[in-house]
Amino acid sequence: MSVQQPSTVEPLAALPAQTGAAPLPEWTALGPVLALVAAGLLLLLWDTVFPNRRTNTELSVIAAVGSLAALALSGWYLAAGTGRPATGGAITLFAEAITIDGLALFFTAIVASVTTLVVVASRDYLTDHETPGEFYSLVVLAAAGMALLASASSLATIFVALEMVSLPSYALVAYLKENRGSVEAGLKYFLVGAVSSAIFVFGISLVYAATGSLLLSDVAAAFGDLGDLAGVAGVGVVMMIAGFAFKTASVPVHFWAPEVYEGAPAPVSAFLSSASKAAGFAVAFRVFTEAFHLGGEVTAVGIDWALVFAVLAVVTMTLGNFAAAVQTEVKRMLAYSSIGHAGYALIGLAAISAGGSHNGAVMGASMAHLFVYGFMNTGAFLFIAMVERWGVGRTFEDYAGLGTVAPMASVAMTVFMFSLAGLPPFGGFFSKYFLFAGAVFNGFWWLAAVGALNSVLSLYYYSRVVKAIWIEDPTDALAAVDSRPTALYGAVIVAAVATVVVLPGFGPVIETAEAAATALFG
């Protein structure tokens, strides 16, 4: 990694440069994050300046425009090849505390798309609430934190960004303050989150104590000769794994997820289980490939973290799937399914080996899976948000016959369920396929086998939703379906279309993800 003086403003080929025009200045690489921050601040401002005039719709539009801008910017940078080795390599800012590369941009795109869907859908979810301003600004600011988390390349910025995600999340989960479940979930999330943060920051301090640096590249360099401090660093690495497990809802710090996703307002569940999880994976991918990369250095501290993640992946996906299979409430089932998917995504870290020929492929596939997951899981939770808004009920039985009264949304939900199960012709098929195939090629056929088995099992509980919606006879509960919330409907349909379109359009997704991941191993 090159040591770059942050103050030198030299034009970089890495930024999208129009022919004839001057290349963009370096700080614009942070554009997506800045767009989200700006939207978050504007929301607060708007809410304060026009406390009586502002409407829910206006706020939703501001939030949506901000996150769409972030999506467009990150998409543009990705398409232009910003931060790729071919165009000059990663852009580092603030004394290497921030790195903008393919990984950062890819995850920013995931976060921004999920945020867009969530804030649009929230317009209808929050119609009866008096203070939507805080909600939107918290969502958008948390999204900014996630985007920052994906770009952070110093343990200090990582921790700050992590807290920037966590603090708004606690408030969002407890947003329905009249609702016992929501408040309880908020408290639970906060307590587990606080403990995890403490463990995580303790892990950082141990690594810092052993290596003398917070920058990932320096940490990696120092890992070579730690001497007596190797044990300290090893404990630090393990503690940091616990922090990532919390953010990604993986075993062993997964137990908060069912309560929190169930109790939180459904759009917030969508946001946390898709975007927050993805951001957690982004930083885990970066930290473990850059700072603790496998090879001579890490074995010096005696931690084969790939093996740790392999065990965690197997346990996480199996536990998530088996628990999901016995749920009676749809939202809780989705919460466990979200744990299961964290297990699949963990394959991206677990199937890495020091000399593996397909390291980039398998990690890229995991990124692509999180991308598709962003749409299908967000869509599924937003469908639940719609059902919650109608007041139909929470169990599988309550969903009986929804297809007769809300066919379009039900088609969308069917798409999400089958895609989550990994059935063609939906995006989830390809993302799972490349993930498992990558693991096989990298020598981890047993991980792929466990993943495939779990995936087959998952069809059971996903198809229960489909069966309830379409095949079971309608009940009286459906009388509650009395409205067509436009924005919520729109968000669900857009997510469904994206889930379908990503199958024929999977090429760019997987190719971008693979290039970004391969660059980390370069």
Place this chain on the structure above:
Amino acid sequence: MIIEALIAFTFVSAMAVLLAPDEWAGRLAFALSLVPFLGSLFLWARFDGSGNALTGGELAFETQIDWIEVGGYTIQWFVGLDGISLPLVVLTAFLVPLAIVSAWTPIDDRQSQFYGLILFMEANLIGVFAALDFFAWFVFWEAVLLPMYFLIGVWGGPRRKYAAIKFFVYTNAASLVMFLGFMALVFSLPVETFGLPEVTQSIAAGELGSFYGIPAETIGLVAFVAMFAGFAVKVPMVPVHTWLPDAHVEAPTPASVLLAGVLLKMGTYALLRFNFTMLPDQASTLAVPIAALAVISVIYGAMLALAQQDLKRIVAYSSVSSMGYVILGLIAFTVYGVGGATFQMVAHGLISGLMFMAVGVIYNATHTRMVTDMSGLADRMPVAVWILVAGAFAYMGLPLMAGFAGEFYVFVGSFGSPVANGLMPVFTALAMFGIVIVAGYLLFAMQRTLFGPFRLDTDYELGRAPRRETLPLAALLVAIIVLGVAPDLFFEMIREAVVPVVEGGVN
């Protein structure tokens, strides 16, 4: 680009019908489904392929575009037709409009969704037969399951939920087994695409290597067995046929027509493409057990049909029996055997479609399918009954009807087949007993329901079947007779496409 246009048009039609009001969704679906039918006739008229698509033959209407490049492999959008797939595309496009018309009477609930699903399924069926890249093929293959699951589960009979989930679980589990088998095969080959022709030719060139330390012979055999097991469920063959009667009995008539007419052929088509064309050596090695399974399917299926009281169950089990002939023809590895099997796929598609539709017409009028509940229907609904009788004779293999041509080719081919250590004449002779049983149960059932004094144990007035119900039957009967009189309409191109398969198989 004609194939893509057909598939895309059918998808768009499905969307349009899905959004159309229930009152005229059926009419709209029928009108729209005529376009792919005419399109398939156009494909037939302009067909200029030769040889087998997998062994390097000249493809008709070919498109090959890179789709996803990752991990050293390229997934392609690769479609094209040869003499094996074209007849099946024509069969699909011909059956769908008729199935739609046959739905006009019985389907009175959520009609736009029903017809939308039928068209959605048609688009995917065309895709299954046209796709020549594994992933494109697999996506279509799986996408066929979803609409059928809903067609059975939503519009089916009293036990529809059970039947739908059984169908879904069986076929999906089978797909997974097959998928893993194919992946093991491809990963052991030095290929860079999932194109079926490239895979086939690489295997033929003896390039099958080892993977994860497993020797090439084992991989070839395991892949063959996995794929065979996966496709056998779809066909279905005894002993994995048990989903079929449930699915058929509960499915609404139009879904049964397409299930028996086209969906079962997906299984035999895939067997021909994957197992018998790609891995002929393994097929020859396993010829005895495969032929034995085929004969068991023929005899056991027919015996099961003999024992049924439900007309639809009789036809359903007889499909198991007929598909046994197809497998027997495929394993024979002679031009008449494989070609006859392919021809029989089309013939059986038409005949079983006719039978299911005719049973549906009777059910619409009587509201019962039990043989014991009725007799002497010939008096009251003569046209429908006589067409049903004609169809039954086609099923029994009456000369000058498509069933005769198909079965005759199969028997000629399998009798003279060199595989299975010279045991094929024995297997053929055993399988021919199936015909006797078929004649037995069909004649027996007809005698009791259609002829004799009129009696009906339900509370419905029995009138003549309306013309819109008998016309599709008549159209099918005409097609059956035309193909029976002039089998060369299809057999000529089929023969050309199966010759390379046969040459790969005999060794």
